[in-house]
Amino acid sequence: MAVALVLAAGLGERLGLGRPKALAELAGRPLWRWSVEVLSDMDEIDRVVVALPPGIEAPAGIVGVLGGAARSESVQRALAAAGDGEDREAVLVHDAARPLLTVEITRATLLAFDGGAVDAAIAASPVIDTIKQADEGGRVLRTLERSGLWAVQTPQVFRRDALRRALDVPAKVLVEATDDAWLVERTGGTVAIVPSPRENLKVTTPFDLQVAELLLAHRQSVASDLPASA
Ligand code: CTP
Ligand code: MG
Numbered sequence: 543m544a545v546a547l548v549l550a551a552g553l554g555e556r557l558g559l560g561r562p563k564a565l566a567e568l569a570g571r572p573l574w575r576w577s578v579e580v581l582s583d584m585d586e587i588d589r590v591v592v593a594l595p596p597g598i599e600a601p602a603g604i605v606g607v608l609g610g611a612a613r614s615e616s617v618q619r620a621l622a623a624a625g626d627g628e629d630r631e632a633v634l635v636h637d638a639a640r641p642l643l644t645v646e647i648t649r650a651t652l653l654a655f656d657g658g659a660v661d662a663a664i665a666a667s668p669v670i671d672t673i674k675q676a677d678e679g680g681r682v683l684r685t686l687e688r689s690g691l692w693a694v695q696t697p698q699v700f701r702r703d704a705l706r707r708a709l710d711v712p713a714k715v716l717v718e719a720t721d722d723a724w725l726v727e728r729t730g731g732t733v734a735i736v737p738s739p740r741e742n743l744k745v746t747t748p749f750d751l752q753v754a755e756l757l758l759a760h761r762q763s764v765a766s767d768l769p770a771s772a
Contacts, residue, residue, distance in 0.1 A: 543588045544652060544699070545627065546581045547620035550574040550638035551593040551609020556746050562595040564638050566751060569758035573745060576641035576758065578604060584645060586652055587634070591620045614716040614725075618709050629703035630658035635722055636696045639744045641754055642761075643697065647738050651697045654736045661704040661731035664723045665738035666692035692735055695742050698723050704731055 550573075554563025564574035574592065582590045582604060592600050593609035593616035600606025607623040609616035617635060624633070632655050636643060647665055654663035669691040675683045698721065700708070708725035709716070719725050723733050745751050 544586055544632035544634050545589045545591065545624045546587050546634040546636060546697075547617060547624065548574070548578055548581065548590060548592045548636050548638050549609070549613060549616050549620070551595050551616045552613065552639070553595075557748060557751065562598075563745065564595060564598070566745070568641055568745075568751065569755055569762060573641050573754075574638040575601075577636055577638055577643040580643050580645060581634070581636065581648065584648060586649065589624060591624050592638070593617070593620045612717050614709060614719055614722070617705075617722060621705065621709070627702050629701065631702040632658070632699050633702045633705050634697050634699045635705070636698075637744060639746070640696055640742055641745065642742050642757055644742070647736075647742055648697055650738070651699050651736045654734050655699040655701075658701045660734045662698055662700045662723050662726050663734045663736050664698040664721075665695040665736050665742065667695065667738055667740045667742075669693050670740075693740075694721055694723065695738055695744070696721075700726065 550564035552563055557563045557566065559566055564572060566573045578590060578592055581587050591605040591607060594600065594606050596608060605623055607619050610619055632652060651663050651665050669688055672688060673686045673691060675686065677683055704726055705722065708722060711725065727733055741757060743750060743754065745754050
């Protein structure tokens with residue numbers, strides 16, 4: 543069994559709504575509720591903890607905790623609120639900013655974690671653009687070899703002890719971390735990639751919110767066309 547930590551406590555400055563991104567209305571519900579619903583309905587996950595902005599209540603059956611100033615601080619607080627567990631327990635970390643999470647992606651990531659055979663298993667999609675590195679003046683320095691490059695997403699599943707150790711570092715290291723897996727890598731931990739569709743996108747800008755809205759509305763219309771299951 544696994545515990546899921548959902549991070550929804552960011553300010554959403556790049557989205558620019560003047561309120562936390564988690565509260566953005568998306569295809570009929572607040573953005574943060576989409577992935578929480580997927581995770582809380584899964585049999586493989588026994589507890590869901592959500593790091594939230596001030597003043598937001600978690601629904602029944604979900605543990606809500608006030609997020610911190612930096613993302614990794616929100617992870618620490620959510621992990622603390624998840625209570626005790628065995629070292630090998632799977633702890634799944636997910637950004638609420640990825641509302642298109644599916645059961646399939648989550649299951650594939652948990653499967654690759656393989657009961658703790660690796661320190662972490664992370665969803666990622668192959669990079670499709672050619673990536674060039676440039677200097678500050680915009681002059682190209684080199685073109686990176688695209689094969690082998692992955693755009694990293696969440697969910698990311700960790701052994702509980704590996705995540706705890708990864709987060710137990712000075713604040714200046716924590717603020718550098720844009721994903722938790724890097725904190726595991728930097729101390730030599732094993733991290734497995736799990737291929738995931740680009741559709742599991744992160745809502746960062748108003749454009750992303752529009753795309754997510756279209757994809758979720760489409761998903762809902764396809765679901766409502768299906769005959770009700772017996
Ligand atoms: N997050 C969090 N606590 C923080 C910062 C971020 O829980 N102190 C969460 C966000 O809610 C989001 C995820 O981490 O689900 C990824 O962060 P990001 O996309 O950067 O979201 P924001 O920090 O809200 O956006 P911005 O950087 O534009 O302010
Ligand atoms: Mg941010």
